Amino acid sequence: MKTRTLLSSLAATLCLAGGVGVSAATAAPPEFTPPFPNPFTSTSKAMTLQTVGGFKVKCKADTDKGEVTGPVTALVRITFTGCTSGAARCQGPNGLPGEITTEQLLGTLGYVTRQPKVVGLDLSNPTGGPMVVFFCGEDVRVSVFGSLIGRLTPLNKTLAPGELMHLAFAQKEGHQAIRMLLGGPVDVPMTSVLGGPLQESGVASSDLLKFAAPIRIIA
Numbered sequence: 001m002k003t004r005t006l007l008s009s010l011a012a013t014l015c016l017a018g019g020v021g022v023s024a025a026t027a028a029p030p031e032f033t034p035p036f037p038n039p040f041t042s043t044s045k046a047m048t049l050q051t052v053g054g055f056k057v058k059c060k061a062d063t064d065k066g067e068v069t070g071p072v073t074a075l076v077r078i079t080f081t082g083c084t085s086g087a088a089r090c091q092g093p094n095g096l097p098g099e100i101t102t103e104q105l106l107g108t109l110g111y112v113t114r115q116p117k118v119v120g121l122d123l124s125n126p127t128g129g130p131m132v133v134f135f136c137g138e139d140v141r142v143s144v145f146g147s148l149i150g151r152l153t154p155l156n157k158t159l160a161p162g163e164l165m166h167l168a169f170a171q172k173e174g175h176q177a178i179r180m181l182l183g184g185p186v187d188v189p190m191t192s193v194l195g196g197p198l199q200e201s202g203v204a205s206s207d208l209l210k211f212a213a214p215i216r217i218i219a
Contacts, residue, residue, distance in 0.1 A: 159211065169203045
């Protein structure tokens with residue numbers, strides 16, 4: 001009887017250990033492959049920022065410059081051009097008319113869903129300050145805080161230098177399509193116009209990234 005009890009306990013322990021191992025493997029985050037850093041540039045066409053209150057900014061294009069710094073991290077700065085809000089032209093504090101440049105943003109890689117596998121890049125200001133501050137017209141100050149999550153594709157495919165990775169942001173009426181990474185808090189843009197209260201906001205844009213070295217997202 002004691003032998004049977006001991007064997008049962010051992011089997012349960014092995015089963016538990018196996019379960020933990022499977023769980024840990026399943027919980028592994030998506031990762032960029034080395035080398036690190038891996039510099040990249042990107043371009044996009046039109047971008048729209050819209051608050052739930054109806055304030056809207058449109059830009060004709062953007063260019064990004066950054067680097068993948070580790071398995072789940074990247075740094076990027078984005079410059080938007082041809083930016084307007086209605087009839088008013090928008091620009092950053094030190095920018096050319098129509099030009100808006102973000103702070104250097106930290107990108108964090110993570111799952112949006114595991115089944116199907118959807119991977120997102122969560123952009124935010126690592127200092128906790130605004131992602132970007134700009135003005136429309138003479139005195140309409142706009143400050144965008146919070147985070148912005150876009151979907152990365154392709155997954156599990158090695159891209160040679162110059163091949164394109166797609167980073168897509170989508171929104172509807174000020175609500176961001178991807179609102180959080182799996183297991184994390186809600187991370188969406190929050191915008192203040194003319195020093196008013198923060199409003200939930202959404203960004204729509206589609207960026208094509210080119211890397212200096214081969215890269216793969218393991219998911």
